[in-house]
Amino acid sequence: MEEKLIPVVCPWCSVGCRFYAVSVNGYIRRVEFDYDHPTITNRGKLCPKGVASYQFINSPQRLKKPLKRVGEKGEGKFEEISWEEAYGIITERIKEIKETYGPEAIAFLSSEKITLEENYLIHKLSKAIGTNHLDFPGRYCQYSNSPARTAVFGSSAATNPFEDLAKAEMIVVWGHNPAETAPVLFGQYIEKAIIDNGVEMIVVDPRSTRGHKYASLHLKPYPGTDLAVALAMLNVVINEEIYDKEFVQEKTTGFDKLRESVKDYTPEWAEKISGVSADDIRKAAGLIAGKRTAFLVNEGVNQHINGFNLSLAIADLIAITGNIGKEGVWSGVFPGAQCGFCSAMTGIAPNKLPTGKLVTDEASRAELERLWGFPIPDWVGFDLTTMIREMGNKIRMMYMVAGNIAKSAPNSGWVREQLRKLDFLVVQDIFLTDTAMYADIVLPAAAWFEKTGTAISAERRVQRSYKAAEAPGEAKPDWLIIVELAKELDFGEFFKYSHPDEILREINSVIPVFKGATPEYLAEHLEGCFFPCSEPGEGTKILFKKGFKTADGKAHLQPVEWREPPEIPDSEYPFWLTNFRLVGHWHTLTMSGESPSLEKRWPEEYLMVNPKDARTLGIKTDDLVKVSTRRGSILVRAEVTNHVREGVIAIPNHWDNNFLTLDEIHEKTKMAELKAVAAKVEKVEE
Incomplete structure (x- = not known):
């Protein structure tokens, strides 16, 4: 059995670390550090998630065949069906809902956990169907x-x-x-x-x-x-x-x-x-x-x-303070997931085209219609927050790819009730997630190591990651699922792709900032390039050296006013509750929770509480406590620590934290309050 070293980009955070997956007959045996390319971001180093990065793909819980719901939404009762039947049901329901309510009743949710090419195709399919209701979970990450x-x-x-x-x-x-x-x-x-x-x-x-x-x-x-x-x-x-x-x-x-x-x-x-x-x-x-x-x-x-x-x-x-547009400074959006920019830079938003232009821009829309060959709706769609509020009303169907909003969106109990209201829900993922429990059809997707595609890191570095393992059962790459579904929907002439390279070449011609990030260049240069890259090898390392991307080239300083948090501690809920992330876990545990070495070291959530507050509450480390807000309550173990100040309590956000958070939103960004709510703590007798 010959070992192959396959160059991959780590699938977790947006630092963009590279390493080799040691693959034998389609199975990954281990990872090896890449010391061959000194200009790569991680310089041969990896974190605990990077070392364990491939473990989740071998989980026995992986989805292997399409599923059809047979019980009530949320019960998790499904039966296996063929891909042909799954595509048939989805196609029939899309056509039925379009005819009854119009395409504006259908919404798509893309993801930071899939490739640049796959985000692009999801955007293209949504426009082909005729809807601009399009977003990704990054709405709750970087949209402030x-x-x-x-x-x-x-x-x-x-x-x-x-x-x-x-x-x-x-x-x-x-x-x-x-x-x-x-x-x-x-x-x-x-x-x-x-x-x-x-x-x-x-x-x-x-x-x-x-x-x-x-x-x-x-x-x-x-x-x-x-x-x-x-x-x-x-x-x-x-x-x-x-x-x-x-x-x-x-x-x-x-x-x-x-x-x-x-x-x-x-x-x-x-x-x-x-x-x-x-x-x-x-x-x-x-x-x-x-x-x-x-x-x-x-x-x-x-x-x-x-x-x-x-x-x-x-x-x-x-x-x-002049700390921009020169060497020795750094600022910008820091996406939580590796492919946050893959969603953002393909225009995954209710008001955007993949070119970055607005859907209301007639000239930009006409140019894209010429490139794509079909008409594009000109109205501004719903963001994720509004989609959730309109489920069962203006939104009758959703197609979600690699998103777990039943756990990641604020006020989880309410979100799950909203999911029940949809006429039809498709979830495309690698596991039967909390959100998939509410789906009518679940499609099994190939995981990160099981497909070739492009990733973009937080420093704007565009890199190629390559297939190192075979997907289990009948699972397919997300891009291929979209292509095959598009053909069933009679859009086959616009989705003639047989490999991610073909999709990337189209992106090179459609999205100007990626013109030079060709599959050929990225294959020869594992360190990638920095977008905007107008030609192969001509990336842009530092932005704004010659001015800003405004009409006059100047930074437009904005007046700012104080705005209180929407919920402030009081006599009934006396603590500020916030949340944080652990080094060994990621987002809603979809992948890290199925990685044995990570799950063993970081097995459960806990509550950080200051020693003075702990004495007042009569609790000590490892005591079971009930944490409550006006939305709900959860049971966790206490950790008494000086790492939080008096009056503040904190919980890791990977488990059940969002049953406590607040879904009130900012009127412009639609950002919810996820990190500052009023709470109370009570000791639970065991």
Whole structure:
């Protein structure tokens, strides 16, 4: 039996680590570190999930044949059927629902867990059917930061390669725990920058994280009050005139309106709201303004109703301190999953075309119609949040690929009741997920290692990952399922693909920023290229060197106002509840929960509680406690620790946390409140 070394991209986070899968006759035996390509992101290193990355594909729980529901929604009773029957049922129901309610009654949910090519085809199929109801679960990941940065800079993409972190003088880690959620990024770039180059670090997080020991300053705001801290920093930088005056004068607009909007948000005001001392806020603002600063933000910034305002404030702060468009800085969207950019950059959104243009742009729509050969609807569709609210009403059918919203969306109990209201639900995935339990048809998909495709990391690095294993049973790659279903729907002439290379070549011609990311170039250069890449080998490492992606080429500073979290602790629910991620797990445990080595080391959820609060509650480590909010309650074990401040409790978000979270949304971004709700804790007698 000959061992083959197959180059793959790790399927977990968006750092974009590469390694070799050691494959024998279609089975992966182990992984080997890639030391052959020194320019790859991970430099031969892997985290616990990377080492265990392929285990889930061998789970006995893998879906192997199409399934048809035979019981009530949510009961999980299914019978196996053929692919022919599955396609027949789906085709019949799509045509029936279109005829009865119109194509606007059908919605698609794509995913960050599938390839660039597959996201592109899902977008194309939705448009062929005639609907713009299209989104992906990243709505609950980056849809505060992304539109905010776009408003200021004209683009939300990451500005620099990770290697530039070593050239910074200051790194701000805000609402992000890369030491645990992106360990290779932290170890190979942030930690090295601090130890080898003397780079300083500021951490803004209500918890003490694994990387906070390196921080010269750790600000611990109450969950959801970071905005007050950011507004006060802007107040300090502007009032003390320590902003980059030349940069503001030459490369920004809107400074006077920004100054007026933050004039009353003093550090003393912010201290009363956030619990962060005014002196620390002043110190942090001075350090950021006085040094070449990189900003790393993530869900701790994004997953709040006031996260859009916070993201605007951080983008304004980056701009007025001149920390953008040059070496030694880093800022941008940091997708949770490896292929977050694969969804975003193929226009998986209710108002976008895959070219990035708006569906309401007649000229852009006409050009795409010429390339694709069929008409494209011109109306703005529903985002994921609105889709869930309209299930059983304006949305009668959903087609979901590799998404588990029954567990990942806020207020899970309510989401599951909404899923029951759909006339028809198709779920395409590798396991029978919580969401699949509500499906009428479940389609078995090939997992990441079982197909060839393109991934895009958080530093805009476009890379190819190659098939290293055979899919179990009758499972098929997501791209092939879409192609075969399109043929059943009489769209075969528009979906003539027999290999992902053919899809990527079409992407090269349709989406300008990927023109040079050809399958041939990516096969010869495993390190990939940085988009925008106009020609093979001509990627863009640093954005905004010559101006911003706005009409006038300047950063458009945005006035920002304070906005309270929607729920504040009171006498009945006295604690701030937030959540976090563990190094050994990912999202809703769909893959990591089926990886034996990860499941063994990180077997269950728990509640972090401060020692002073624990004494008041009469609980100690390992006691069983009931955590409740106004949406529901869960039982967990307590961990008494100084890693959370008084008045704050925290739970890993991989298990049942979202039965407690709040589905109230921001009016513009439709972001829900996932990280700051009022809760109470009670000891449970065993």
